[in-house]
Amino acid sequence: MARIVGGLTTSHVPAIGGAIAKGLQGEPYWKPFFDGFLPVHRWLDEVKPEVAVVFYNDHGLNFFLDKMPTFAVGAAPEYRNADEGWGIPTLPPFQGQPDLSWHIIEHLVEREFDVTTCQEMLVDHAFTLPLKLFWPQGVPVTTVPVCINTVQFPLPSARRCYALGQAVGEAIRSWDSDKRVVVIGTGGLSHQLDGERAGFINKPFDLKFMDSLVNDPEWATQYSIHELVEKTGTQGVELLMWLATRGAVPGRVRKVHTNYHIPISNTAAGMMALEAL
Amino acid sequence: MARIVGGLTTSHVPAIGGAIAKGLQGEPYWKPFFDGFLPVHRWLDEVKPEVAVVFYNDHGLNFFLDKMPTFAVGAAPEYRNADEGWGIPTLPPFQGQPDLSWHIIEHLVEREFDVTTCQEMLVDHAFTLPLKLFWPQGVPVTTVPVCINTVQFPLPSARRCYALGQAVGEAIRSWDSDKRVVVIGTGGLSHQLDGERAGFINKPFDLKFMDSLVNDPEWATQYSIHELVEKTGTQGVELLMWLATRGAVPGRVRKVHTNYHIPISNTAAGMMALEAL
Amino acid sequence: MQQRPIPGTILFDGAQAMKGYALNRMCFSFNDAVNRAAFKADEEAYMQHYALSPGQADAIRRRDVLGLLAAGGNVYYLAKFAGILGLDVQDLGAAQTGLTKAEFKERLLRHQTQPAAAHP
Amino acid sequence: MQQRPIPGTILFDGAQAMKGYALNRMCFSFNDAVNRAAFKADEEAYMQHYALSPGQADAIRRRDVLGLLAAGGNVYYLAKFAGILGLDVQDLGAAQTGLTKAEFKERLLRHQTQPAAAHP
Ligand SMILES: [Fe+3]
Ligand SMILES: [Fe+3]
Numbered sequence: 001m002a003r004i005v006g007g008l009t010t011s012h013v014p015a016i017g018g019a020i021a022k023g024l025q026g027e028p029y030w031k032p033f034f035d036g037f038l039p040v041h042r043w044l045d046e047v048k049p050e051v052a053v054v055f056y057n058d059h060g061l062n063f064f065l066d067k068m069p070t071f072a073v074g075a076a077p078e079y080r081n082a083d084e085g086w087g088i089p090t091l092p093p094f095q096g097q098p099d100l101s102w103h104i105i106e107h108l109v110e111r112e113f114d115v116t117t118c119q120e121m122l123v124d125h126a127f128t129l130p131l132k133l134f135w136p137q138g139v140p141v142t143t144v145p146v147c148i149n150t151v152q153f154p155l156p157s158a159r160r161c162y163a164l165g166q167a168v169g170e171a172i173r174s175w176d177s178d179k180r181v182v183v184i185g186t187g188g189l190s191h192q193l194d195g196e197r198a199g200f201i202n203k204p205f206d207l208k209f210m211d212s213l214v215n216d217p218e219w220a221t222q223y224s225i226h227e228l229v230e231k232t233g234t235q236g237v238e239l240l241m242w243l244a245t246r247g248a249v250p251g252r253v254r255k256v257h258t259n260y261h262i263p264i265s266n267t268a269a270g271m272m273a274l275e276a277l
Numbered sequence: 278m279a280r281i282v283g284g285l286t287t288s289h290v291p292a293i294g295g296a297i298a299k300g301l302q303g304e305p306y307w308k309p310f311f312d313g314f315l316p317v318h319r320w321l322d323e324v325k326p327e328v329a330v331v332f333y334n335d336h337g338l339n340f341f342l343d344k345m346p347t348f349a350v351g352a353a354p355e356y357r358n359a360d361e362g363w364g365i366p367t368l369p370p371f372q373g374q375p376d377l378s379w380h381i382i383e384h385l386v387e388r389e390f391d392v393t394t395c396q397e398m399l400v401d402h403a404f405t406l407p408l409k410l411f412w413p414q415g416v417p418v419t420t421v422p423v424c425i426n427t428v429q430f431p432l433p434s435a436r437r438c439y440a441l442g443q444a445v446g447e448a449i450r451s452w453d454s455d456k457r458v459v460v461i462g463t464g465g466l467s468h469q470l471d472g473e474r475a476g477f478i479n480k481p482f483d484l485k486f487m488d489s490l491v492n493d494p495e496w497a498t499q500y501s502i503h504e505l506v507e508k509t510g511t512q513g514v515e516l517l518m519w520l521a522t523r524g525a526v527p528g529r530v531r532k533v534h535t536n537y538h539i540p541i542s543n544t545a546a547g548m549m550a551l552e553a554l
Numbered sequence: 555m556q557q558r559p560i561p562g563t564i565l566f567d568g569a570q571a572m573k574g575y576a577l578n579r580m581c582f583s584f585n586d587a588v589n590r591a592a593f594k595a596d597e598e599a600y601m602q603h604y605a606l607s608p609g610q611a612d613a614i615r616r617r618d619v620l621g622l623l624a625a626g627g628n629v630y631y632l633a634k635f636a637g638i639l640g641l642d643v644q645d646l647g648a649a650q651t652g653l654t655k656a657e658f659k660e661r662l663l664r665h666q667t668q669p670a671a672a673h674p
Numbered sequence: 675m676q677q678r679p680i681p682g683t684i685l686f687d688g689a690q691a692m693k694g695y696a697l698n699r700m701c702f703s704f705n706d707a708v709n710r711a712a713f714k715a716d717e718e719a720y721m722q723h724y725a726l727s728p729g730q731a732d733a734i735r736r737r738d739v740l741g742l743l744a745a746g747g748n749v750y751y752l753a754k755f756a757g758i759l760g761l762d763v764q765d766l767g768a769a770q771t772g773l774t775k776a777e778f779k780e781r782l783l784r785h786q787t788q789p790a791a792a793h794p
Contacts, residue, residue, distance in 0.1 A: 060702055065748075067395055070386065072344070084754065085754030109347065109432075110431065114433060116344055116345060116346040117344075120342075153687040154386040192683070193766065194739075194766075197680070202788075203786075203789075226680075229683065234683060234749065265763050265764065266767055292642070337581075337582055428630050431567070470643050471564070471619075472562045473651060475651055476658060539662070542644065545665065
C-alpha cells in the first residue's frame, strides 16, 4: 500500500509566477517568502515523494459558472497550464497518475462525496506555482489535482472539506502501490481582493490557524464559511485547501518548517511542511 | 411555504419523441404506452402543479467526460433542448425557476451534497419528453433540472440518490413560495442497450420495484449499483431517478395510476403517478 | 474493487473511460450536424483529428459495435455514431447479439410473458 | 438564509451569480488572447456580443471595480479584465478603497505589526 509522507501547504499568489520567471527570489521584497521554502527542499530531498495529491481552487481557468463543481478530481494522463489572461508564463504540462485518480474517485463516491470527474483539466497558478515552489529544480512527482470551489457560494463547509481530505487520505493509503505520496494544499492565508474591504489581513487568526494544524487539526471546522470570510477575507477561505490537506495526513505530525510573511501582493503568505508520523 | 403535490415517474426512450412528432400515439405499437398517461392528465388538471423539479440523466448532450458531475442542479432562467445526433425534433426552451434552484442548491450544500451548479444547461430527451408526455397540450410548469450521473462508473449509490431526493424534498417544502410543486423522475425501467446482453429485461424486478415505491420506498436502497445493473441492465439503473423522486415526496402516498408495458424500443416502459398525502 | 462479472456486459468504469477517451470525444462531437457532415465527408481525416487508436479506428470502419465497446466506447456517446449510420437501438441490439432485427424484436416481446411473481 | 453582512464585502452567491452571468461570461472569455485583442479592438461590439446589461457595460466603460462587483461581477473573472488593463491586485485594491497605490501598499505592510496574540 502507498504511504503518505506528509503534507505541504502554501499560498499561491499569481505574482509568484512572475517573480520566478524574472529570477527575483533574492530581491528584498521576495526573499522572506522564497527563503521559507529552503528547509522544505532539504526535507523533500530526504523523503523523496513520487506522487503529489494537490488540493487547490480554480480561479476561472477550467471551470465557469455553467458547470461549477463543488469538488472536482482530475483523472487525466497530464494536466496542461494555460493563459489565465494576465501574462504569467505558461508552464509545461504536469504528469498525472490516473490509476490513483480513479482509485480516489471510487473511494470518494463510495464514501458519499459527489465528485465531478475530469479526464481533461486545465490547471491554473494555484496548482502550478506551488509545485514550482516546492521543486524549483524540476517537478519530480506525478500528480492528482483535487479542486474545491471557492468561486461561487454556497461553498462546502470547513467540516466537509476536512472530511473530504480524510477520505482522500484513506484512498491514498489503500492504493495498491509502493509509492510515496505527499499531499499539498494551496491558497490563503488571509486576504481579500474585492470590495471596500480589499487589503484585509488577519495575522492573529492566520497564526492560530497554522498552529492548530499541527496538534488540533479540526479547530477550524468549528467555523461556518460566513465566519471564515469574516475572519480571513473573501479569498482567505482558500484555507479550506489547507484543512483538506491536514485531513488527508491523519494522526500526529512533526512540523518540519513553517513560514509566515506579510504581504505578498495583497496576501498574508503562509507555508507549512508537516511530516506524517 | 411551497407544497409538493406528488411524484411522477416515467421511462424516457428517444423514440417517444419521434412518435409524438409523427402523431403515432394511437398506433397499436404505441397505444398501450401513451394510454397509460390519460388518467395522469386528469389528475394533473385537478392538482395543477406550477413548478416541476425533474430528476433525469444526461445522455451525452450537456456533459462530457472532461467534467462529469455526480449530481448537477440547473440554475438557469431557461433550458434549451438541442440536437442529440439522431434527428428527433428539437423542442422550444423550457422555463426555469432560478429562485427555487438556488434555494435547493444552498440546502443541498448545507446537507453535504457536493453538487455541480449549472447556470447554463442543455437538456436532452430524458428531460424534455416526459414533460411532453405529462402535458401534451403544452407544458404549464417552470422547471428545475437535477441530473444524476449514469454515464460513467462509479455511480452514486441507490441510498445516496434516495437521500438526495429527501434533501431536495426538504428544500422544496422550505421554499418561501405558495406554489404547487410536482417532482418528476425519468428513466428505466429495466433495459440494456450495450453488449451481448442487449435486450435484457427483468419484468419481475420492475414490478416489485414499482410496488415498493408506494409503501416501502427504501426497498431498492438495499442494492449496490453493481446488483442493480445485474438485475435491471446497464440502462436499467436509471431507476435511480425514480428513487430520488420518491425520496422527495416523503411519507405516505396515494397511487393515482401506474402503467407497465414491454417493450418500447429495447425498454420495459414504466410509469407511476403518486399523490402526496 | 473486484466484483463478479455480469455476462455480456462491460461496465464503463475508469479503466474503460481512460481507454476510450478519444473515441468518446469524437462521438460526443456528433451532437453537432456540422461535425456529422465532416465525418461523413472524410471519415479517416476526422478520426485522425480526434487521435483514435488504431483499434478504435478499425472498429469504426467495420461498424463493429462490440469492438467499439471493447475499445472503451460508451454506449451514450456511441449512440450518436449509430445516429449517423441511421441505426436505431434495435439494430444495435441485433448486431450485438448476432440475431436478425426481427429475431431481436421477437425476443424483446417474449419478455411480456415473464411471470410477474418470479423472485426478482 | 439571512446572515449578518460583512462590511465592504459582497458574497458572490446565487443572487449575484444570476445578475452577473453575462458579465462574468465575457470576462471568462478573456482567458484567450484572441478575445482580449477583440475586446480591445472594439469594446462596444464585444460587450454587445455578450449581451451585457446597460449597468454592466457602463461599469466596464468607466473601469469601475466597485460598480462591476455591484453588477454581479465575480472577482476571479474580473481579474482577467484587470489583466487587459494592465492592473495588478494592488491597483484594484487602491481603486476600491479610495487610496493611492502607495497608501494601499503601506496599509498592507502595517499588518506585519498586528500582534500575534490578539483574539482571532
Ligand atoms: Fe487564490
Ligand atoms: Fe435513458
